[in-house]
Amino acid sequence: xxxxxxxxxxSVCAPLPVLGQDVTVPLVTGGEVTYAALDYAASAPALQRVxxxxxxxxxxxxSVHRGAGYLSQLSTDLFENSRRTxxxxxxCRPEDQVVFTRSTTDSLNLLAAAIxxxxxxxxxxxxxxxxxxxxRDAQVTYLNAPRTPGQAVETLERALADRDPYxxxxxxxxxxxxxxxxxxxxxxxxxxxHAHGARIVLDAAQLAPHHAVDIAELDVxxxxxxxxxxxxxxxxxxxxxxxxxxxxAEPYLAGGGASRKVARRADGGVDVDWHTTAARHExxxxxxxxxxxxxxxxxxxxxxxxxxxxxxxxxxxxxxxxGLAEVPxxxxxxxxxxxxxxxxxxxxxxxxxxxxxxxAALSAEYGIGVRDGLFCAHPLVRTLLGSDPQxxxxxGAPEAEPGERSLNAIRVSFGAGTPDxxxxxxxxxxxxxxxxxxxxxxxxxxxxxxxxxxEAAQV
Numbered sequence: 001x002x003x004x005x006x007x008x009x010x011s012v013c014a015p016l017p018v019l020g021q022d023v024t025v026p027l028v029t030g031g032e033v034t035y036a037a038l039d040y041a042a043s044a045p046a047l048q049r050v051x052x053x054x055x056x057x058x059x060x061x062x063s064v065h066r067g068a069g070y071l072s073q074l075s076t077d078l079f080e081n082s083r084r085t086x087x088x089x090x091x092c093r094p095e096d097q098v099v100f101t102r103s104t105t106d107s108l109n110l111l112a113a114a115i116x117x118x119x120x121x122x123x124x125x126x127x128x129x130x131x132x133x134x135x136r137d138a139q140v141t142y143l144n145a146p147r148t149p150g151q152a153v154e155t156l157e158r159a160l161a162d163r164d165p166y167x168x169x170x171x172x173x174x175x176x177x178x179x180x181x182x183x184x185x186x187x188x189x190x191x192x193x194h195a196h197g198a199r200i201v202l203d204a205a206q207l208a209p210h211h212a213v214d215i216a217e218l219d220v221x222x223x224x225x226x227x228x229x230x231x232x233x234x235x236x237x238x239x240x241x242x243x244x245x246x247x248x249a250e251p252y253l254a255g256g257g258a259s260r261k262v263a264r265r266a267d268g269g270v271d272v273d274w275h276t277t278a279a280r281h282e283x284x285x286x287x288x289x290x291x292x293x294x295x296x297x298x299x300x301x302x303x304x305x306x307x308x309x310x311x312x313x314x315x316x317x318x319x320x321x322x323g324l325a326e327v328p329x330x331x332x333x334x335x336x337x338x339x340x341x342x343x344x345x346x347x348x349x350x351x352x353x354x355x356x357x358x359x360a361a362l363s364a365e366y367g368i369g370v371r372d373g374l375f376c377a378h379p380l381v382r383t384l385l386g387s388d389p390q391x392x393x394x395x396g397a398p399e400a401e402p403g404e405r406s407l408n409a410i411r412v413s414f415g416a417g418t419p420d421x422x423x424x425x426x427x428x429x430x431x432x433x434x435x436x437x438x439x440x441x442x443x444x445x446x447x448x449x450x451x452x453x454x455e456a457a458q459v
Contacts, residue, residue: 122198123141180347224237230301254283
């Protein structure tokens with residue numbers, strides 16, 4: 001198989017240093033190999049720069065906002081400066097608020113708790129479950145998967161025009177699909193939403209690590225994303241955007257930090273004066289290190305330059321797509337077609353292979369980490385595979401033996417820290433597995449396909 005070796009200027013587009021680049025893993029066939037992390041869409045490895053910044057701060061760790069000591073004041077300044085860094089990274093408008101959360105899921109659940117009564121929510125079936133499921137107390141309209149960006153806009157316009165009664169409305173849409181990597185027409189969808197009196201929240205979990213996201217330029221009302229997909233450690237996220245609904249809503253969590261004044265009443269009850277700033281929804285001791293790591297990642301990506309990062313990533317996307325196209329048994333999944341712009345997220349199925357079996361063989365025999373399953377986007381993957389909504393299959397659970405067809409797909413994803421060698425090894429591995437088969441026997445254990453460690457395993 002021939003693979004494009006055309007390279008961009010390495011001084012401009014070299015991979016960014018990330019943790020784990022030298023980690024070796026054992027192979028079932030013998031020996032060890034450097035691990036190829038190609039599951040960025042689930043969690044990207046932390047940038048070395050981010051880890052170094054956190055390590056430098058760690059000795060000065062202190063509780064924020066209310067401490068009189070030097071370390072507490074230093075940590076408070078770092079925490080609030082991180083908020084300003086994130087606001088700048090997202091191109092926030094002067095009146096916008098940046099609220100720190102645990103993740104994209106947490107951010108969208110926070111917003112769901114803050115929407116006005118009788119708010120109608122419009123969400124495509126193509127969304128990640130973090131965007132699809134939080135709207136439990138709202139009237140939700142689920143929109144069918146569009147097959148072109150233009151159809152996405154037309155579908156939304158029709159749905160918004162037909163809503164009854166006319167009142168508060170919110171559109172939730174992804175910026176880049178966590179299944180296909182395809183970019184959605186966010187600016188056009190925002191214009192359609194606003195033309196019909198609705199607001200829009202952008203799930204940027206897969207977009208922000210790959211492209212610059214500017215709230216003002218896109219004209220969205222809110223943006224949500226996670227630190228662990230933006231080359232920062234786990235446990236931190238962001239909801240940024242308009243303050244009015246957040247200000248009017250009850251605090252997401254009740255507790256210290258969200259309250260400005262608490263007093264007992266004569267009747268024995270309690271009166272609470274809640275903050276009107278972002279602190280209103282940040283009760284409890286915040287994840288200062290997580291917040292600082294997000295800000296560090298924002299700075300690192302900005303300094304590297306998204307033009308450079310996008311150029312290199314698109315070269316990798318082209319290599320992967322061209323390489324997979326040379327294997328007839330591979331079907332790449334897509335909503336908008338081969339020419340649609342996309343980030344480094346590609347899902348596919350292999351004819352004659354159970355997806356979990358294929359992913360297990362990539363790991364056990366080649367040291368390559370990908371993901372298989374429905375990627376917490378069950379309706380979308382079912383649509384892409386043309387399956388019946390009632391067909392069996394769960395996120396990460398194949399329900400099929402090695403070699404049997406499964407509903408699931410395989411996802412390879414990469415980004416700013418991916419070396420060329422990982423891409424070349426992945427394409428070579430796909431070709432060898434399809435043409436020569438696996439070198440080892442596999443079995444299903446607890447819903448996962450794993451190498452059979454028995455003496456007679458090798459074939």
